Amino acid sequence: MKTKSFDNVKDQVGFCGIWCGSCVVGNGVLRELTKEYERIVEKYGLEDWASEGFDFNEFKKGLASIRDVKTCSGCLKGGGRDNCEIKNCARSRELKDCSACEDFMVCKNSEILKKMREGARDAGLLVKDKDVDQKHFLKKAMSELENKSPHCILFCKT
Ligand code: SF4
Numbered sequence: 245m246k247t248k249s250f251d252n253v254k255d256q257v258g259f260c261g262i263w264c265g266s267c268v269v270g271n272g273v274l275r276e277l278t279k280e281y282e283r284i285v286e287k288y289g290l291e292d293w294a295s296e297g298f299d300f301n302e303f304k305k306g307l308a309s310i311r312d313v314k315t316c317s318g319c320l321k322g323g324g325r326d327n328c329e330i331k332n333c334a335r336s337r338e339l340k341d342c343s344a345c346e347d348f349m350v351c352k353n354s355e356i357l358k359k360m361r362e363g364a365r366d367a368g369l370l371v372k373d374k375d376v377d378q379k380h381f382l383k384k385a386m387s388e389l390e391n392k393s394p395h396c397i398l399f400c401k402t
């Protein structure tokens with residue numbers, strides 16, 4: 245199973261190098277995983293197993309609100325951070341991404357760039373390194389994603 249959302253982001257590498265295809269908010273994993281969890285909760289009758297005083301209805305509302313988080317359209321198609329300094333800067337220089345920037349070593353956004361890239365890696369997203377060919381990166385990243393949790397839910401048979 246591959247979601248429409250995944251098709252939308254699978255070729256998008258943000259200006260900072262984050263691969264939108266590996267983001268659970270953009271590729272549909274968050275939604276699919278939450279739907280699956282809701283199904284398990286329902287089919288296993290887990291409400292009967294809840295500890296006393298646990299508000300199961302509120303819990304279900306919380307799950308529904310996570311399931312319905314708006315899917316991000318991806319950095320190159322209007323998604324990502326509002327007013328992202330990195331995106332604005334790279335666009336104004338007509339660069340495909342920061343790895344092609346001559347001022348990379350003296351970048352005024354270096355702190356935020358580092359924070360975004362490290363934060364993304366920490367959350368399990370895949371990030372393109374400087375000077376790596378994009379096609380090569382996407383090919384390798386795609387095969388990694390197929391075996392990576394929770395993203396593998398996109399590829400397993402239901
Ligand atoms: S919006 Fe900014 S931080 Fe997010 S992927 Fe795009 S360039 Fe990177």
Ligand code: SF4
Pocket residue numbers: 329330333334337339341342343345346347348351352353354357
């Ligand atoms: S100056 Fe920094 S944010 Fe702007 S394009 Fe270069 S590396 Fe990217």
